[in-house]
Structure formats: C-alpha cells, structure tokens
Amino acid sequence: MNSLNDCRQLEELIVAGFGGQGVLSLGMTLAYAGMVENKEISWMPSYGPEMRGGTANCIVILSENKISSPILSQFDSAIVLNQPSMDKFAPRLKPGGLLLYESGNIFKPSTREDIDIIGIPATTEALKMKNAKTMNMIMLGAYLQLKPVVQNDSILEALAKVLPEKYHHLLPINRQALELGEALAREMKTQPV
Amino acid sequence: MTEYKLMKGNEALAEAAILAGCDAYFGYPITPQSEVLEYLAREMPKHNRIVMQAESEVASINMVYGAAGAGFRAMTSSSSPGISLMQEGISYIAGAELPCLLVNVNRAGPGLGTIQPGQGDYFQSTKGGGHGDYRMIVLAPASVQEMADFVFLGFDLADQYRNPVLILSDGAIGQMMEKVKFKPYTRPQTDKSSWATTGKPKTRGRNYITSLHIQPEKMEEHNKHLEEKFRKIRENEVRFEEINTSDADYLFVAYGLSARICQKAMDIARQKGIKAGLLRPITLYPYPYQRLNELASQVKMLLSVELNSGQMVEDVRLAVNGKRPVEFYGRMGGMMPTPEEIVHHLETLIQYHHVN
Numbered sequence: 084m085n086s087l088n089d090c091r092q093l094e095e096l097i098v099a100g101f102g103g104q105g106v107l108s109l110g111m112t113l114a115y116a117g118m119v120e121n122k123e124i125s126w127m128p129s130y131g132p133e134m135r136g137g138t139a140n141c142i143v144i145l146s147e148n149k150i151s152s153p154i155l156s157q158f159d160s161a162i163v164l165n166q167p168s169m170d171k172f173a174p175r176l177k178p179g180g181l182l183l184y185e186s187g188n189i190f191k192p193s194t195r196e197d198i199d200i201i202g203i204p205a206t207t208e209a210l211k212m213k214n215a216k217t218m219n220m221i222m223l224g225a226y227l228q229l230k231p232v233v234q235n236d237s238i239l240e241a242l243a244k245v246l247p248e249k250y251h252h253l254l255p256i257n258r259q260a261l262e263l264g265e266a267l268a269r270e271m272k273t274q275p276v
Numbered sequence: 277m278t279e280y281k282l283m284k285g286n287e288a289l290a291e292a293a294i295l296a297g298c299d300a301y302f303g304y305p306i307t308p309q310s311e312v313l314e315y316l317a318r319e320m321p322k323h324n325r326i327v328m329q330a331e332s333e334v335a336s337i338n339m340v341y342g343a344a345g346a347g348f349r350a351m352t353s354s355s356s357p358g359i360s361l362m363q364e365g366i367s368y369i370a371g372a373e374l375p376c377l378l379v380n381v382n383r384a385g386p387g388l389g390t391i392q393p394g395q396g397d398y399f400q401s402t403k404g405g406g407h408g409d410y411r412m413i414v415l416a417p418a419s420v421q422e423m424a425d426f427v428f429l430g431f432d433l434a435d436q437y438r439n440p441v442l443i444l445s446d447g448a449i450g451q452m453m454e455k456v457k458f459k460p461y462t463r464p465q466t467d468k469s470s471w472a473t474t475g476k477p478k479t480r481g482r483n484y485i486t487s488l489h490i491q492p493e494k495m496e497e498h499n500k501h502l503e504e505k506f507r508k509i510r511e512n513e514v515r516f517e518e519i520n521t522s523d524a525d526y527l528f529v530a531y532g533l534s535a536r537i538c539q540k541a542m543d544i545a546r547q548k549g550i551k552a553g554l555l556r557p558i559t560l561y562p563y564p565y566q567r568l569n570e571l572a573s574q575v576k577m578l579l580s581v582e583l584n585s586g587q588m589v590e591d592v593r594l595a596v597n598g599k600r601p602v603e604f605y606g607r608m609g610g611m612m613p614t615p616e617e618i619v620h621h622l623e624t625l626i627q628y629h630h631v632n
Contacts, residue, residue: 111282111453118282118455126282126453130308130391151539153452156614244282 093122093147094232095155097172099140100164100185105219108245109162110141112223115241116233117145125153138167145232160230162222164188173198183226185218201229201271208263214253217260224264229272280455285423285445286311288456289353289379292427294319297463298377299348300326302339304358307391308447309381312353333358337365337378344374345485347472349431353379355447356397357388359405366440367406371487373471373502375434377427378412379443381450384583384610392610393447393533398587401444402561409499411506413441413513414560416531420454428461433513435466437505444560446583448533448612515558516567520546524553526622527571529592530581531557533612538581540615545622552622560588568595575600577629581618582606601629 098110107128117124127142142158144150160181161172165188173193176182184192186202193200205221220242227238242257283291290312293301301320303313313329320327326343330336336352343350354362359380369376380401384394397405401414413433415426423445430441468474473483489495517535520542521527528538535556545552555571557564572578577600580589589604596602605621607613 114453115282118280124282124453124455127448128451128453130447130451150454151543152537152541152615153454154448154533154537154612154614155540156616 094143094145094160094230095158096143096145096160096162097140097155097158097175098143098162098164099138099168099172100188102139104139104164105216106139106164107141109219109223110143112220112238112241112245113145113233114143115244116237117143119237119240120233122146122233123148123150125150127153138165138171140168140172160226162226164219164222166191169193181226181229183222183229185222199229201225201268203264203267203271205264205267208267209260212256212260212263214256214260217256220257220260221264221267224261225268225271226264227261228265228268280457282453283420283456284311284451284453285417285420286381286450287315288420288424289427289443289445289450290315290319292424292458293351293377294323294325295458295461296428296431297349298325298351298431300328300339300343300350302328302330302336302343302350302352303354304330304333304336306355306358308383308393308450309353309355309379311450312379312381333361334365337362337369340376340378341365341369341372341374344369344376345372345473347468347474349375349377349435351377351379351431353381355381355383355391356385356394359397359400363400363406365406366412367404367408367410368487369440370406370410370412370502371408371498372485373438374440374485375431375438376440377430377434377443378440379445382444382446384608390610391447393449393583393612394608394610395446395532395534395583396585396587396608397444398560398582398584401442402563402591410502411439411509411561413437413439413509413562415441415443415515416558416560417443417445417449418532418535418556419449420452420456423449424456424458432464435464435468437509438471439505439509444532446533447610510562513559514562514564514566516564517554517556517558518567519554519556520551521553521555521571521574523551524571524574525551525576526553526626527575527578528552528554528581528618529557529568529578529588530554531560531588534581534583537613537615538618541581541618541622544615544619548619550619550622550626557588563591563595565591565595568592569597569599572596572599577601577603577625579603579605579622579625581613583612584608601625
C-alpha cells in the first residue's frame, strides 16, 4: 500500500444536525453513491447518548484510494443543520473549505473569511413541497451542485437503495428535492457576495 | 463477480455468520452490537438455523457450550460487560476443547462504562479473562471487510484447534459503514464424530464433553495437552500487517480502529518528513512478538496507540525486550485520538528522547 497516495482523499465531509433531521440518511445516500462509482467510502455515525434528542452527525469519506482513518478532526466540507453543529464544526473546516448550512435553523453562521459559507433555506422550501422530511435532500442537492463529488445518476441509484422499499412511492419527491437544492445552490453561486 | 454491499460492521459480521454455516446463534442485546442479534433474528430462520435471544449473557454462553458440544457451528456476540458475564462459560468451553466463535464489540469501561468505542478489553481477551490456564485465538478486525472475513477464518480456526476464537472489535468498527464483499467460501471438512455428542452408535464408545478432571495427574496431563495446542497456535497462527516499515524510523503499533487512525497519522508524519511506519497485529493472541523484535533493531522508537490506559504496550515491551524505547499514547472513556493529536505526541516524544 502506498501511504502517500492514501493521503489524497477526494472528500472529507461532516454532516451534523438534530436527531430526526435526516443527517444520517443524507450521509448514507452520498456514501452509497460513492460505492456505485466504485470509490472507496466510509460512513461513521455518532451513536449513543448524543443522538437521543441531541445532535447527530456522520463523517463521510469518499476516496479513490483505500481510506485510513474513518474518524477525522478536520474536514473539507460541512453540511450543518442546527446552531450547535454550526458552532462545533465551523472551526474544524480546512481553509478553503465549504460550509453549507440550513438558514431556517441557523441564525448565527460562522464569520470565518477563509472558507465558503452558503446558507440554503431548505426547511422553508421543504414545507412548500408539503414534505418537511425532504429538507435533507434539498441540502444534499445543494451540496452536490457546489461539490460534484458524485454523478447525479449515482445519487438517484443510491436513493432507491437507501430508502426502504415501502417508501419507494416517495422517490419522486426526493428527486424533486435534490433538483430544487441544486437550483437553489446555483442561484447562490451566481449572486455576488 | 461478487458485488459490493454497503453495510455496518455488525451487519457484515452477521451476514458472514450465515454464509459461514453458523448453525446456532445465542445472544442478548447490548449496545453497540445489537445489530448482530437483530440481523440474525431476522435472517437465520430463513435458512433454517437456530437463533435465540437468551435470558442473559450467562445463558447465551452456556447455550453455545451445549450447541458446540453437539457438534454444531455455534456463536455468540456481546459487548464488554456482557463478555465479562460470559467468562466462566468461556473457561469451561476452552477446558472442554469446544470450537465456537465469540464476538466482543468493545465499549469503554470499566463497569457499565459508556457505549462509545474502547479497547480496554485487551487484557481480558488475550491473557485469559476466565479462570485457569487457557487461551483463545483473538482476531482484531480494522474494517467492515475484516468484520466479515474474520467470521469465516474464526470458525475455521475454532474447528481446526477445537478452541474458542474471539473476534475483538469495537463500537466504531461495529457501527461504521463501508463497502464489503463476501468472497466465495468453502468450508473445510472437519470430522467431529470422535468427540461430539451426536448420539452414540454401537460402533464406538461414549463421547464425553467435560472440563472436570478430578485427579490431579489427569488434570495436569490435560493442561499439558492444552499447552501443546497453544504452542502450535503460537507457531502457526500469528497474523499482522505492516505498512511503510521498510524505511521507518518510528513505528506505530496499533490494532483495530486505532490502527486506522494511526495510518492517517503516519501519512501526516511522513508529509512532515518523519519516517513513520505501522505494525498492525491482526491476531492479538498469538501476538507478533518475533516480528516486533526484528523491527525494533531497525527503528529508533516504538509507539503503541490504544483506546485504553496502556494494555497492549506491555506485549510490545515484552517483544522489544529493552532494545529501544517503547512509548504509549491512549485515549479512554469512548474518546478517540485524532491523527493530528497522535503526530503531535510522536513529535514531542522524538524531542524527549533526542533520537532524531
């Protein structure tokens, strides 16, 4: 095994929020899409007391090479869905990293100037779609627009695998949510800061 | 071509148990390994295998004792406090020379501790957690793939040596998801008819399963027989992985999750110009003493990294036998060191020893 190659990981991402916001399934969908593309992947969830009513998070690593540590302290990107996660993980982004946050839940985004900070009103948009649970997929869509670490087709294939079969009637609305997220992020990107 | 699946370590281990032909699983739920029981409770009946949630861990291990004695492939799994409860049964199984597979998804302790990952059960696993002179083969997976692979290996080694085999994992490896491939498996032919209690035909005498040898002479004879078996295990079953050891000045020694974190630490150290390597013991018993002793001649310092207060480091010191400084770094209580933290500690030690 060549260790120096192992170091060049494609993407080291943390997804964090309240339990029930779809943090773990967001990460799992991305991990699955990575597997569809024959990438090396790891999905490391927080488990235990912090999940019960508190915060939930998962670390997702996508790489062309074998993944060393599934546990990291610094990240290329963060998707944060509540204020405690913003406060905890914004300082842990590498310089030049991407901080994507849900602007309906987070009122005090980080003031760091060496990273890209983008807010997406995913909760409001999900409510407009009459399904609050699609919030996580709107965030995932926005993330993939800004960081196309996997192909669209792979995400759609992953979605069908991650969503249990009894919920497959919800596949179309999840797809819509992904597309909506992409569109929102596109708008954000074109707006002058 | 076998396809990859995305699975939790615990689920991959459970699926492997089915594919390895596990006839019977007995267990009791405990975090962070409950997925094993859940998965098997759902899937085993489809394959006409036995799965039972026992009333306690004490009951589980004794059911394993019974099923293994009757010649079946039997297993149980638990996490640290549950494994403590099983120790009496494990000692009996080892004494009676029965093959079975045990799984400990290690959490932090002592006592009930916390459900986060730990490696505090190293001593219990490798030095005889139960009473009397016995050893288990201990396999330490560092990935979801190995959680699956070691089930096949574990059952086969158990049959080969008529001895319990322990897979010592941890909460992180159990809970994380990675891709996993189930390789085609052919079960080695093992003839259990000379000892298993399968019903006595007229053609042979009675098969006895016991760990009781009341006459000291007989007991010592049995002890010697067991020792001979453990000697063979030490000779033939040492397994380890080396990464970047050929030019290493500093050697990390770590198993399981710690080894994964150390791999990243090693990469960071090398980017800083520190030639670090890693020896990852795959079998914790038997331990790779000899290889560590060889490597000690070549490196300037060894650093054992563990999720405990310093347990495996004692085996590293035994192996190195004073040739070089052997240092330790650990986190406890379910906390995990970051790769950067380990590198920082390594840099401090290098300065301290002036070995650069």
